[in-house]
Amino acid sequence: MKQTRRQMIGSTAVAGAALVVGSSFARARAAGRPIVIGGTISETGAYANSAKFQLRGYQYWVKQQNAKGGLLGRQLELKTYDDASDAANAVRLYQRLIDQDHVDLIVGPYSSEVTASVANVSQQHKMVMMGPGGSSPKIYSRGLTYIFQGIQQSPLYIKGPMEIAKEHGYKTIAVSGEDSLFPRSVVAGAAGYAKEMGMTIVFDQLYPHNASDYTSIAQKIKEANPDVVLSACYLPDSIGLLRALKQANFAPKILYEGVGPTEPNFGQQNGKDADGVMGTANWSAELKTAGNAEFVKGFTADFGTPPDYHAAAAFGGLEVLGAAITKVGSLDQDKLRDELSVMTMRTIMGTYKVDKNGSQVGYAAMVLQWKNGKQFVIYPKDEAQMTAMVPFPSWSTH
Amino acid sequence: MHPALIGQLTIDGLLVGGIYALSALGLNVIFGVMRIVNLAHGQFVIMAALICAALFDWGHVSPFAVLPVAFVGALIAGALVQRAFLRRLPEDLASAETTSLLLTFGVSYFMLGLGFAIFTGNFHSVPYLTGSWSIGPFSIAQARLIAFVTAAIIALLLAVVLRYTAVGRSIRATSQSLQGAMACGIDVENVRTVSFAIGSGLAAACGCLLSTIFSYNPQTGDDFTLSAFAVIALGGLGNYAGTLLGAAIVGLAISFTGYYVSAQAAQAAPFVLFILILLVRPVGLLGRRAA
Incomplete structure (x- = not known):
């Protein structure tokens, strides 16, 4: 439909009037x-x-x-x-x-x-x-x-487990996790922290989103034989990787599995095997x-x-x-x-508290650990509910 | 690269290959007799696995106890799908393949939706027999070994049924020659129903066995349909011995690629083999040349 010039002027005027009336009306009501x-x-x-x-x-x-x-x-x-x-x-x-x-x-x-x-x-x-x-x-x-x-900030998540590892004198680290934005950001800083703390990364490989079998990644981690395994997991892969490590009969000294272990389901699914596993909690009711x-x-x-x-x-x-x-x-x-x-x-x-980019620098990323079917905060020290259970128990003593 | 590691990767690959073999055998029985490609096959696998997970959550029911029940349930479900849908498709050969594809595609989407509705999109895995046995330098996962042995027993039973029973002979006759079978007075319609039922039953049995090994949600069913295809394409469509060989190759490919390349590459390995075999030897390693 083609508008005549007069129609166009008319409709513009109405729209303009509506805008003026509308905005002054809005201002008057704002308070x-x-x-x-x-x-x-x-x-x-x-x-x-x-x-x-x-x-x-x-x-x-x-x-x-x-x-x-x-x-x-x-x-x-x-x-x-x-x-x-x-x-x-x-x-x-x-x-x-x-x-x-x-x-x-x-x-x-x-x-x-x-x-x-x-x-x-x-x-x-x-x-x-x-x-x-x-x-x-x-x-x-x-x-x-x-x-x-x-x-x-997600890169802060692994700082806690790495500091605990440093305290115990552990030197070698395997880094893994799901290959997607958030888990990648969690382990992105691992190399930097490792250098700072005098540790060596002996394995660094991610696995795909929605993977169904973790045997090969567990086998590779076992071959690298690290003291510490840091894997940025959600719930499904935290369970899959834990089980694959058990089946490969490999128990590192510290096993950290991202945000998977924060879920209560992690304990229900893994039973006694969950004991000793660490994860990140951004907050806790306690x-x-x-x-x-x-x-x-x-x-x-x-x-x-x-x-x-x-x-x-x-x-x-x-x-x-x-x-x-x-x-x-x-x-x-x-x-x-x-x-x-x-x-x-x-x-x-x-x-x-944020830095100049708006990144959070005040909130601390807490580390929790499973023990006897329950989660306990172990880091930072002033919020800790128990001292960290280190080393991670061998599979025969779980 | 040391011998113990090669041995470990071979064990892991063959054990997982046994699971793939069971699912692929089911798909192959259906294809052999009906010449249809069942795109819902993986959904039968995963549905059984999801039921195992739910029963384990509910009352710690062993997936091995669920297996016979799931097998019979899937036999019935498979027979119903064949009777209610596939049988009604036009016999006209030109369009039969396309319509059966579309139909099983529809069934797979129905089951996918049903899976999401009942079991949600969360990933499941049955924490049963999670340990491993150490033999020399090797660690053998308990759940995997037992699943492998069970799969082997089921495959053996299938071979006995196919070779020595009247039903089995009818199935083999129908897959060799439809006209021949009809000429001998075999009730081909019945044979089709029985094959679809057996194929679905094997899928469900496979689902119970893998429930303790993999993590899965309803969507994972598609992966199992595709990997079963890769297995039977490798071994030869309609060839049962070839299926076992194909499954072993796929299992080993996943295990070695996963270790030496990456977990991402391991997921793609069966399909790379699938494409290669289609290009190089479309009838499969042990397949018969088309008449």
Whole structure:
């Protein structure tokens, strides 16, 4: 259909008038309406299980904060969409949240993969974004200035087990893990730490995502005969690799398996074999961090399930954002950015502090170890619930 | 490269080859008689494995106890699939292969969806017989050795059935010549149902055996369909002895490639062999030349 000149002028004028009326109307109402916090969550798709906890962490903080009177005298409202665990979806939805829904603040999505894509949107629109789902350092090394890491940096994960290894005088290390973004980032720093601590990497090879058999990788590790095995695993591969090492009858002095061992299922699946295995926990219900006990209790009462570290990171990130807003006294995104860049704050996750890239340097990555079917924090020392059980017991004594 | 390591890799490869052999034998029985490619085969394998995992979680039921039940269950399910769907396909030879492909493809997607609905996308593995026996410099995984021995017994039973029973003779006759079998008064329709049932049963038996060895979710079924293809392409379509040889080669290829190249390359190894054999010797190592 071809528009006449008059029709075109007419429709432009109407649209323009609507814009003027709309925006002044919005300004007039701003003081009374709630502060809307927007974001996406992977409610469906591959990340759904963990992402659900992140959403609950957000929801729980908003509820708590509203009970305390909100922020800047306004109530808070959370507006989320489902990105179906897909980064392209998330990018579209964040644009929609900002351009069409006109949210006042944004918060990060789940997973490093999705956070990395959405960080560009936050940069383009100059809106600060706290990312409790983005552990990979790649997100923060690109010169973006509005993204802040609300979770431990993944390369820090292996620092704990390596320090424990150093204490015991172990010298040789085998590095492995799943060949994908997050596990790769976990072991990326191994060479650097090894050099610093005077250790040697004798084996370094990853295995593919969704592998079903770990026999050959276990056999290779056995041949390399390291003191320490550091493998960046999720749950399925942590079980597969553990079993393959047992079948190859190889027990290193320290066996660290990434985030797989944080899941209770790891203990159920492996029984006695789990004893001695170390993993990374970003947070634990037992931590004596600020407000942690109340958080665990309240969250459990609200959702009928205890929180996990994703929920804790989401809650902790909003604690920080809320404090920054109160300090700045407005929702001015540039002022918030400046504040988030320099502030330190005690949260349930530990002490929030970022470097000049927005990378988290305050939160400590804890190491847990299985013993008699239970998980115990063994690192850092001031949070430890027991001393590390080293060396890892031989298979005949398990 | 030292002899003990070569021995260990050979043991690992042959043991895992035994599992692949069982699944491929099932696929080959179906192909031999029906000349159809069953794309749902791996789903029968994984469905049985998932059931083993669920039963073990529930009450520590041994997968070896589940095996006979799963075998019979899959016999019935296979017979039903044949009677309800495959039998109704047009007999017209030109389109029969395509329609059977599409149909088994559909069945595989149905089973994949069912698997996700019941067992979710999480990976499973039955923690049963997780130890190993040390013999000299070698360590032999208990679950693998027992699975291998069980697979060998089942393969032997299959050979006895095919060679010495009336049903077995009908199956062999039908795979050698459809017209000949019909001329001898063999009820070819029945033979087809029985073969599809046996093929599915073998798949389920294989699933129970691998449940303690691999990590798997419903999606893993596709890998098993494809690796079973690689095995029978190597050994020769319709050739049972060739299947055993093909499985041993695939097992060894996975084991040695995994060690000397990488785990990524090991996943691709069966398919590289598959492509090579199609190019060099399309009838398979022990395959018969087409008439």
